[in-house]
Amino acid sequence: MKSLSAMPSWTMPALGAALVxxxxxxxxxxxxILAVWLGAWGLNxxxxxxxxxxxxxxxxxxxxxxxxxxxxxxxVRLYEISPIILPAPSVIAATFAENxxxxxxxxxxxxxxxxxxGYVIGCGAAFLTAVAIDRSPFLQRGLLPVGNFIxxxxxxxxxxxxxxxxxxxxxxxxxxxIAMVFFPMLVNCVQGMKASExxxxxxxxxxxxxxxxxxxxxxxxxxxxxxxxxLKICTTLALIGAIxxxxxxxxxxxxxxxxxxxxxxxxxxMVWASITVAAMAGTAFYGLVAVVERRLTFWHPSQRxx
Amino acid sequence: MKRITMTAFAAGLxxxxxxxxxxxxxxxxxxxxxxxxxxxxxxxxxGYYDEENLDVNIMPGGPDIAPPQVxxxxxxxxxxxxxxxxxxxxxxxxxxxxxxxPFVRSGLMLSCWADTGIEEPADLAGKTVAHWFFGNEYPxxxxxxxxxxxxxxxxxxxxxxxxxFNVDPLLQRQADCISTMTYNEYWQIIDAGVSPDExxxxxxxxxxxxxxxxGIWTLEENLEDPAFVDKMVRFVRASMRGWQWAxxxxxxxxxxxxxxxxTGAQTEEHxxxxxxxxxLLVEGGDGRLDEVAYQRTIDTxxxxxxxxxxxSVPEGxxxxxxxxxxxxx
Numbered sequence: 264m265k266s267l268s269a270m271p272s273w274t275m276p277a278l279g280a281a282l283v284x285x286x287x288x289x290x291x292x293x294x295x296i297l298a299v300w301l302g303a304w305g306l307n308x309x310x311x312x313x314x315x316x317x318x319x320x321x322x323x324x325x326x327x328x329x330x331x332x333x334x335x336x337x338x339v340r341l342y343e344i345s346p347i348i349l350p351a352p353s354v355i356a357a358t359f360a361e362n363x364x365x366x367x368x369x370x371x372x373x374x375x376x377x378x379x380x381g382y383v384i385g386c387g388a389a390f391l392t393a394v395a396i397d398r399s400p401f402l403q404r405g406l407l408p409v410g411n412f413i414x415x416x417x418x419x420x421x422x423x424x425x426x427x428x429x430x431x432x433x434x435x436x437x438x439x440x441i442a443m444v445f446f447p448m449l450v451n452c453v454q455g456m457k458a459s460e461x462x463x464x465x466x467x468x469x470x471x472x473x474x475x476x477x478x479x480x481x482x483x484x485x486x487x488x489x490x491x492x493x494l495k496i497c498t499t500l501a502l503i504g505a506i507x508x509x510x511x512x513x514x515x516x517x518x519x520x521x522x523x524x525x526x527x528x529x530x531x532x533m534v535w536a537s538i539t540v541a542a543m544a545g546t547a548f549y550g551l552v553a554v555v556e557r558r559l560t561f562w563h564p565s566q567r568x569x
Numbered sequence: 570m571k572r573i574t575m576t577a578f579a580a581g582l583x584x585x586x587x588x589x590x591x592x593x594x595x596x597x598x599x600x601x602x603x604x605x606x607x608x609x610x611x612x613x614x615x616g617y618y619d620e621e622n623l624d625v626n627i628m629p630g631g632p633d634i635a636p637p638q639v640x641x642x643x644x645x646x647x648x649x650x651x652x653x654x655x656x657x658x659x660x661x662x663x664x665x666x667x668x669x670x671p672f673v674r675s676g677l678m679l680s681c682w683a684d685t686g687i688e689e690p691a692d693l694a695g696k697t698v699a700h701w702f703f704g705n706e707y708p709x710x711x712x713x714x715x716x717x718x719x720x721x722x723x724x725x726x727x728x729x730x731x732x733x734f735n736v737d738p739l740l741q742r743q744a745d746c747i748s749t750m751t752y753n754e755y756w757q758i759i760d761a762g763v764s765p766d767e768x769x770x771x772x773x774x775x776x777x778x779x780x781x782x783x784g785i786w787t788l789e790e791n792l793e794d795p796a797f798v799d800k801m802v803r804f805v806r807a808s809m810r811g812w813q814w815a816x817x818x819x820x821x822x823x824x825x826x827x828x829x830x831x832t833g834a835q836t837e838e839h840x841x842x843x844x845x846x847x848x849l850l851v852e853g854g855d856g857r858l859d860e861v862a863y864q865r866t867i868d869t870x871x872x873x874x875x876x877x878x879x880x881s882v883p884e885g886x887x888x889x890x891x892x893x894x895x896x897x898x
Contacts, residue, residue: 347641529661
């Protein structure tokens with residue numbers, strides 16, 4: 264980095280211009296793509312280094328995302344890439360707009376019914392199990408290995424079995440999600456409940472606090488950062504579990520079902536539209552948990568700002 | 570005697586072909602190695618491809634492999650595909666062309682529990698049907714559309730389930746009916762201890778809604794290259810020799826397939842039985858596409874009601890050029 268900053272300010276633009284020129288010589292299409300890429304990069308670099316305030320902080324990633332989409336669109340159009348290999352973002356957006364009712368039905372089936380119910384049940388059960396383990400060292404020796412064992416089962420092996428047990432509906436998808444989220448959540452909760460320091464526990468003891476008082480006032484709050492780590496990891500696991508489980512049997516609705524059949528029909532634009540829904544749902548889900556975390560663990564060093 | 574003539578023949582062809590290096594052909598199957606593809610494995614094992622100066626690489630498929638996509642990606646020169654799926658791909662913007670059609674009959678069926686009261690296809694209304702998707706659902710959707718039975722879960726319609734490639738949903742009674750092939754899944758049900766009397770089976774062939782299966786397809790642009798066309802002529806000729814041999818020697822053909830099954834998942838009994846059923850589907854065919862069957866396939870697919878598999882009659886989706894040249898000698 265030192266050598267970069269030591270260079271005169273005109274070196275980077277000059278290098279960029281040379282690269283673009285080289286691109287144009289090799290292939291005009293490549294030159295155009297390089298020009299847009301470097302232009303947007305330069306603009307972002309200037310904004311990031313000079314700009315201040317919330318506006319710029321928001322604008323920089325936005326410009327980055329827009330540039331990526333622009334480059335994608337240009338590459339697909341200029342090189343006439345087959346829509347079966349990679350559809351253009353504009354085509355995906357149009358498909359998305361046309362099929363909103365279908366995508367919404369899939370979202371409800373997979374995310375709201377399958378993933379969310381499995382997430383709530385799985386994480387809830389893991390938390391309660393962690394409390395039980397916390398109370399009894401005997402369980403700690405017995406239950407953790409069992410949880411580990413369940414977590415080690417590959418989803419492609421368990422999903423068909425769970426579909427056979429719980430039917431083709433969302434219930435079997437929730438079961439897969441439970442199996443996936445239980446262990447990561449359990450480990451985090453158990454670890455979190457051990458996070459309070461001996462001095463703090465001794466203090467509670469001198470106050471004559473009983474188990475539940477010291478649990479609620481001390482050990483649960485100190486466990487919060489761990490619990491939220493678990494909850495955040497599990498958001499993405501729940502999504503993956505619910506979508507992949509649909510590959511092994513489903514009614515004719517759902518995001519995994521859609522991705523699977525549309526690949527078979529070579530409608531890759533629809534596949535990408537479903538992926539977009541999954542990405543947005545995953546980000547929103549994760550963001551929601553992060554917001555709740557900030558509210559509840561405001562005291563933790565990781566949440567302090569400025 | 571047969572052996573000797575074949576060796577002599579091989580030697581003769583081998584001499585003429587010795588001058589040039591072998592041409593590579595990558596063939597994408599639409600399912601795992603099994604007797605459904607016996608003709609190609611026989612052609613490979615018996616050296617028919619060698620005699621045509623071809624180095625054929627047979628790539629097995631599986632539940633998550635869509636052959637048209639492999640073709641589009643350039644990893645395969647030719648694919649085997651059901652016509653409905655191939656034509657849907659063609660309409661989606663992948664110009665595939667049928668160059669030969671070894672299978673003259675369809676092996677697709679619907680198998681139902683007899684005790685559900687289903688006696689004819691119209692009785693399917695209100696029942697639960699488990700079907701494969703991934704391009705295999707088109708014949709079923711077209712058929713139901715022709716019968717006027719909705720499959721979108723509305724009242725009086727069929728509850729459609731997307732099933733994996735086994736017959737468990739039927740055995741577990743999660744579904745009243747399940748899609749089966751004469752040569753594969755039907756026997757899985759029987760092997761599970763179900764007596765044929767307990768089942769009612771509808772063959773697509775019997776209801777005039779059969780669509781062509783297991784054709785040989787390649788990309789249109791490939792056929793503009795005379796060298797590629799020549800390669801395909803030799804490939805189809807050798808493959809059809811393989812099919813003829815497999816049909817005449819079903820038991821030996823099944824054993825050859827077993828030898829090539831690298832997964833070791835196939836059993837001898839199942840493959841012997843499959844080969845005999847497959848023999849019925851290829852019997853009487855010489856690779857040339859029967860235009861009557863082609864037209865029936867198109868009509869069935871176009872009759873898809875509100876959600877047809879293809880929306881217009883395809884143009885140039887097949888060619889006789891390859892098979893005519895292959896059969897000429």
